Each structure stands twice: as C-alpha cells, then as structure tokens.
Amino acid sequence: MFTKPRILTGDTPTGKLHLGHYVGSVENRLALQDDYECFFLIANKHAFTTRADKPADIRQSVIDIATDWLAVGIDPAKSAMFIQSEVPAIDELANFLGMLVQYARLMRNPTLKSEMIDKGLAENYSFGFLWYPIGQIADILAFRPAMVPVGEDQLPHLELTREVARKFDQLYCNVDPQTPDKEYVKAGGLFPVIEAKLGRVRRLVGTGAPSANTGRLLKMSKSLNNAIFLSDDADAVRSKVMGMYTDPKRIRMTDPGETDAEKNPLWAFHETFNADSAWVDEHRDLYKNGKVGDVVVKRKLIDVLNALLEPIRARRKQFEQRPDDVIDILRAGTIRANAVAEETLALAKKAMRQDYFIRKLTID
Numbered sequence: 001m002f003t004k005p006r007i008l009t010g011d012t013p014t015g016k017l018h019l020g021h022y023v024g025s026v027e028n029r030l031a032l033q034d035d036y037e038c039f040f041l042i043a044n045k046h047a048f049t050t051r052a053d054k055p056a057d058i059r060q061s062v063i064d065i066a067t068d069w070l071a072v073g074i075d076p077a078k079s080a081m082f083i084q085s086e087v088p089a090i091d092e093l094a095n096f097l098g099m100l101v102q103y104a105r106l107m108r109n110p111t112l113k114s115e116m117i118d119k120g121l122a123e124n125y126s127f128g129f130l131w132y133p134i135g136q137i138a139d140i141l142a143f144r145p146a147m148v149p150v151g152e153d154q155l156p157h158l159e160l161t162r163e164v165a166r167k168f169d170q171l172y173c174n175v176d177p178q179t180p181d182k183e184y185v186k187a188g189g190l191f192p193v194i195e196a197k198l199g200r201v202r203r204l205v206g207t208g209a210p211s212a213n214t215g216r217l218l219k220m221s222k223s224l225n226n227a228i229f230l231s232d233d234a235d236a237v238r239s240k241v242m243g244m245y246t247d248p249k250r251i252r253m254t255d256p257g258e259t260d261a262e263k264n265p266l267w268a269f270h271e272t273f274n275a276d277s278a279w280v281d282e283h284r285d286l287y288k289n290g291k292v293g294d295v296v297v298k299r300k301l302i303d304v305l306n307a308l309l310e311p312i313r314a315r316r317k318q319f320e321q322r323p324d325d326v327i328d329i330l331r332a333g334t335i336r337a338n339a340v341a342e343e344t345l346a347l348a349k350k351a352m353r354q355d356y357f358i359r360k361l362t363i364d
C-alpha cells in the first residue's frame with residue numbers, strides 16, 4: 001500500500017492567528033494537505049514557558065487556534081489536529097533525546113537567545129523555558145515526518161532536530177556517519193533527517209512604524225500590536241489598513257526586490273496579497289511620482305484583504321457556534337497523533353534496548 005509522506009508542524013497558543021502566520025506557514029499547510037499525511041500540533045506546553053500564570057488564556061487560545069485552522073480550510077478528515085500535552089509519548093521521547101543535546105549547543109540557539117531578549121526575560125527565564133527546544137525536537141521526531149513547514153524564525157530549532165536525528169540513528173541504529181542526510185532511514189535509521197519548508201513570505205511586516213532604533217519595520221506580531229488577525233471583521237481590517245504606517249516623505253523603497261524591512265509597508269502588503277500584479281506595477285509607478293496617494297492604495301488593499309478573509313470569516317462563524325465540534329475534532333486528531341507517537345516511542349525504546357513491556361494508551 002502506498003502511504004503518503006508525513007508532515008508535522010504547529011503553533012503556540014498565545015493568541016489568534018494573523019496574516020503573518022498565514023503567509024509564513026498556514027498557506028503551505030493548506031497546499032500540502034492532499035499530498036501528505038498532515039499532523040498539526042497545538043503547542044500548549046510551549047505556551048506555559050512564558051505564560052504559566054495564565055492557564056485560562058492558554059486554554060481559550062487552544063480553541064481559538066483550532067478554530068482558526070478550521071476556518072482557513074484545514075480539513076479534519078485529511079489532517080490530524082492535536083493537543084501537545086495529550087500525547088505523552090512526546091514527553092517521554094524528549095527525555096531520552098535531551099541526553100543527546102549538549103547544554104552549550106542549546107545555549108547557542110539564536111531563536112532561544114532572541115526570545116530571551118524580545119520577551120524581556122533577561123536572566124529570569126525558567127528551567128522549563130530552556131527545555132522547550134528539546135520538547136520541539138520530540139514534537140517533530142515523534143512523527144518521523146518528511147517535511148516541517150515553518151516560518152524562518154524556527155530554523156534553528158529544525159537544525160537542532162536534524163542533529164539529534166543523525167546522532168540517535170548513528171548511536172542506536174548503527175547508521176554510518178558518512179550517510180547522506182536523505183538516506184538515513186534507508187540506511188536503517190529510525191529518524192529521518194527532516195527538511196524545513198519555508199513559506200512564500202518569510203517575514204511579513206506589521207502595520208506599525210519602523211523601529212526607532214534600527215529604522216527597520218517590525219515583523220507582524222500580536223505582542224507588538226501591529227497585526228491583522230484572520231478573525232478580524234471587515235471594519236477592523238479597514239481601520240487597521242487606514243491607520244497603517246506609510247512613508248509620508250515617500251523615501252522608503254517601493255520596488256520589489258528590496259527587503260521588506262526597508263520597504264513602504266503598503267507595497268509589501270500589495271506584493272504579498274494582491275494577485276493583480278498589473279494593478280500593483282501601475283500604481284507603484286504612479287505612487288512614486290506622487291500621482292496617486294495613500295488613500296487609493298489603502299482602499300485597494302482593504303478590498304484585497306477582505307476578499308481573502310471573507311470566506312475564512314464565514315467558516316469561522318460556523319465553528320464558533322459549535323465549540324463541542326471543535327473539541328471532538330481535536331480528540332479525533334489527538335487519538336491519531338497518539339497512535340503514531342506511541343509507535344515511534346516503542347521503536348525508539350527498542351533501538352535503545354529499553355523495550356521491557358508493551359503498553360497501550362487510551363483516550364476517551
């Protein structure tokens with residue numbers, strides 16, 4: 001029987017999904033769900049690394065993320081949507097895999113470093129915060145996926161995942177260290193040396209003014225208050241776009257090919273979301289020459305964004321009225337996820353000679 005290759009990826013429930021998530025990774029998931037067996041994880045334990053004092057918010061956000069996924073068109077008949085903390089094999093695997101990561105190597109992880117700064121943690125991060133990249137390695141490897149669709153900021157975690165997969169396979173499955181990455185499983189390894197799949201837009205800018213320090217535009221992020229959410233209604237989209245930072249002096253670059261951080265955000269958004277490239281090219285020239293103003297270009301953007309978001313909003317409304325269905329979908333997805341993760345854990349224990357008993361897990 002032909003089995004589809006697997007995909008695993010996830011989101012941390014710290015709020016609703018926005019347009020940055022959409023072009024960074026969600027869009028890819030939609031495109032891939034027919035050709036791959038997809039597992040989408042809601043990383044609720046990750047959320048506790050920085051929000052342990054807000055359990056009710058995290059619970060709400062778990063439901064919000066699942067509702068957003070369903071709203072964008074993730075089809076639960078094809079893809080398994082599941083809750084990280086209800087798949088215990090992930091944690092058990094993490095415990096073993098953590099032994100294969102040097103502490104000094106972990107602390108060089110640039111994503112971890114920048115989060116310590118961005119989230120204002122300074123020296124006050126918890127021990128659990130340092131553990132989360134190990135948890136993420138286990139999130140991924142428990143599914144032995146061929147591919148992991150993520151945003152650019154996640155690449156350091158994926159590189160660590162690749163290192164751990166190679167090390168495990170060499171240590172416990174006798175894979176020759178000279179083996180090319182793509183051949184690890186064929187050579188007898190349990191874990192594939194996974195591949196990242198980046199989104200069409202690596203770093204969508206937010207709607208706000210550039211950083212006062214660097215002059216560069218900031219990435220779209222809920223915590224920076226510069227996000228347009230997939231769940232925003234038409235009025236919210238209108239007022240966010242109308243209030244969007246542009247360059248009053250028209251010095252900021254408008255040409256495609258410039259990095260988005262240095263661009264006029266209005267054009268970054270048109271290039272990303274407006275499929276009518278003839279309109280975009282024509283109006284970019286008019287804009288540069290002062291022949292068309294912000295308002296015209298903003299109005300067009302509002303139409304473009306609302307056209308994208310309208311069907312998402314309609315589906316979201318349906319699921320918002322059926323929260324029990326959302327829970328049922330998560331239960332079914334979590335059962336499927338446990339079947340795969342338990343199998344991986346059993347194989348990993350066998351490879352490590354720690355397969356003493358057989359156990360069965362049930363979820364009601």
Ligand code: TRP
Nearest residue numbers: 008009010011012043136139140
């Ligand atoms: N760290 C990811 C984020 O915050 C979420 C995540 C957790 C994840 N586990 C994962 C992403 C495994 C990909 C694969 O966005």
